[in-house]
Amino acid sequence: MTTTKTFPRTTPSALDIDARGVLAFVDALESTAGVEPHSLMLLRHGQVVAQGWWQPYAADRVHLLYSLSKSFTAAAVGIAVREGLIDLDATALSYFPELDAEITDERSRRIRVRHLLAMASGHREEALDRARAADPTNTVRGFLLTPPDEEPGSVFAYNQPCTYTLASIVRRVSGGPLVEYLRPRLLDPLGIDDLAWRRDETGAELGFSGCYAPTSAIAALGQLYLQRGVWDGERILDEDWVAAATRTQVENPGEENPDWSQGYGFQFWMARHGFRGDGAYGQFCVVLPEQDVVLAITGQSLDMQAVLDAAWQHLLPAVDRPSDTGADSALEARLASLGLPAVRGGSLQGLVDVGPLAHDDAGWRLTLDVDGGTLSVPVGEGEWLVEGPLAASGALAADGRTVLVDVRFVETPHLAHVRIDRQTGTATTVWETEPLHDGPLTLRRPAD
Incomplete structure (x- = not known):
């Protein structure tokens, strides 16, 4: 397995990827209803074989990741587990002893850290609104005061307070903000210079959303998991953590779309191919261990399944398929000229000022x-x-x-x-x- 600290550039054909398949993937992203791409980075063997940003988006800009933030939060938990600060089998409540007397529901008291990671707190549905209603100023307390419907670990429900509580546990055991904890342990080693996190009214990072990072940071996180937790010869995440995070911890066959019903790990979705983190409107970190490939995408896409469908239809078959330098050159030219269409219509010349x-x-x-x-x-x-x-x-x-x-x-x-x-x-x-x-x-x- 290749390990890398920075991403050298190469061509698709040099790493046995047919550039025509990548071109077809770009075509699909631009032509599919409900899909609007903002960026993509495609890595193989730790090298960038294709990357592009649709103007006015740019390589040096951060992008709101929405729920892809969860995978960064989980990495913080994994690092804290490695440092002996967090025990996966400890109860969530044990990290908040000040709440012990008032959390009386037995199921709430049995929610473990590993249940939070697997979205298996025992609640049958999203509990964020109920948690905030139970305590508008302390989401962890509100969450633990919201009794699970089933035994923790037995059912899957995508549940924001699970990840919010994980972030709170990291802050509790580290004594500082989530980003501050991640900076020397994850961000600096991976070369992620710019990452910021939206905070709530209490000053706490949301954990489940609100992370802003460049596309290269998404790719780096995926590459770290692909390399089983090792980066530039340094172990950042334990190998057994990576193995657990990237295999099914809880079944979720009731999800509607095929790539959302393959099981859930530790803040990663299993998929028809590989595993991934994702966020609303098309933020993706797709990892394909069998192909040694990472795909990072940002966008404004309502049909997220269509993005993955396009990847499986065009990108996946292009791996280990002969290419040629002519196709490489055509792809490079295409990626250098990407842009979202400007507003079309008549000229504004000659108009007088109007309203705003x-x-x-x-x-x-x-x-x-x-x-x-x-x-x-x-x-x-x-x-x-x-x-x-x-x-x-x-x-x-x-x-x-x-x-x-x-x-x-x-x-x-x-x-x-x-x-x-x-x-x-x-x-x-x-x-x-x-x-x-x-x-x-x-x-x-x-x-x-």
Whole structure:
């Protein structure tokens, strides 16, 4: 098994991957309804064989990972297990002794760390709202006060408080924030320079979501698990941890999509091929041990199964298939020219300022009052203009009355459609995809 600290670049054909299959995968991502890619990195034997970012997304930008954050939280637990700070067979409650007297339900008292990791707390369904209702200021307490429906370990239910509690346990045993614990133990060794985490009102990292990291960090995490916990000759995760995390701990045949019903490990999904971490709207860390391949993807995709279908249809058969340098060159050129389409329509030239859209010597600028603050971004015509964590593109609608402006929050999956009535100056905003825990002013990398 190859071990690596950084990712050298090579060509698909050099590592027995047919570049035409990668091209077909890119075609599928761009043409499938419900799929919008923002980035991809494809690794084999610890080397990058293909990578690309759809402008205005870029390699040096972080991207909100949503539930792919869970796999980073689990890595922190695995490191703490290796350091003897966490026992998988200890109860969750044992790490919060101040709650011992009031957690009286026997099933709650029997939830172990390994049950939290496997989404097998015994609850039959998501318990986040119930936990927050039980205690709006202490999610762990609210969770433990929400009695499981079944014996812990016996049923699967994707359950955010499980991962929130894991993050809280890591903070409890380490004495500091999750990112602070991960920095010297995981992030620095893997060369992950930029990773930030959304915190809740108590200052605690969400754990189950809210992690912002570049695509290369997703690839590095996958490569670490592919290398069974070893990186650059240094063991970061125990091999038995990796083995347990990446095999079925609890069956989940009731899940609707085929790649979501193959079993669940420790904050990893088993799949028809290999295993993966994933997050809402198409954030993926796909690991294929048999092929020695890692695939990292970000996007704004509502049909996440379609992304995996495309990988199995096009990418997987391309592994260990003859290629040629001509196909390599065609793929490289394609990946260098990726971009999301700008807003199409008539020119804005000659228009007067209207509502929140104003023109000066620098061009058009959209300024919106939202959530008690101001959102301001330059608007490109036929292109995306980027400023900070925002990018915007605009055009005149065919009716001649409406100005169309799309705003991308380029550190996240999300896009907002702004429509301005030229006669009234009224602006309406509709999300392409609804943010799950942020608003327009907080859809960006959190401050450290």
